[in-house]
Amino acid sequence: SRTPSLIFEYVDNTDFKQLYQTLTPFDIRYYLYELLKALDYSHSMGIMHRDVKPHNVMIDHSSRKVCSIFFIIKLID
Numbered sequence: 001s002r003t004p005s006l007i008f009e010y011v012d013n014t015d016f017k018q019l020y021q022t023l024t025p026f027d028i029r030y031y032l033y034e035l036l037k038a039l040d041y042s043h044s045m046g047i048m049h050r051d052v053k054p055h056n057v058m059i060d061h062s063s064r065k066v067c068s069i070f071f072i073i074k075l076i077d
Contacts, residue, residue, distance in 0.1 A: 014059070014061065016054045016055065016057070016059070019059060019061060020054070022061075023061075027061075030064070031057075031059055031066050034066040035052075035057060035066050038066065039052070
C-alpha cells in the first residue's frame with residue numbers, strides 16, 4: 001500500500017488515573033524527565049506537540065517506557 005502509516009510498538013498502558021496514584025516521587029521525576037527529553041528532541045527536529053496533557057501520554061510502568069501521542073503536531077518554521 002502507498003498509504004502513509006505510523007506503526008508503534010505495543011504499549012501495555014494503564015488508565016492514567018489509576019497509574020498516577022501508585023507512582024512514587026522517583027517514578028514521577030523519571031517519567032517527566034523522559035517526556036521532556038522526547039519533547040526536546042521533537043522540538044529540535046522542528047516538530048511541536050500541540051496538546052501535551054496526561055491523556056496523551058502512555059506509560060508502560062512494567063518496562064518503564066513513555067510514549068506521547070503525536071496526533072496534533074505543528075511543524076515549526
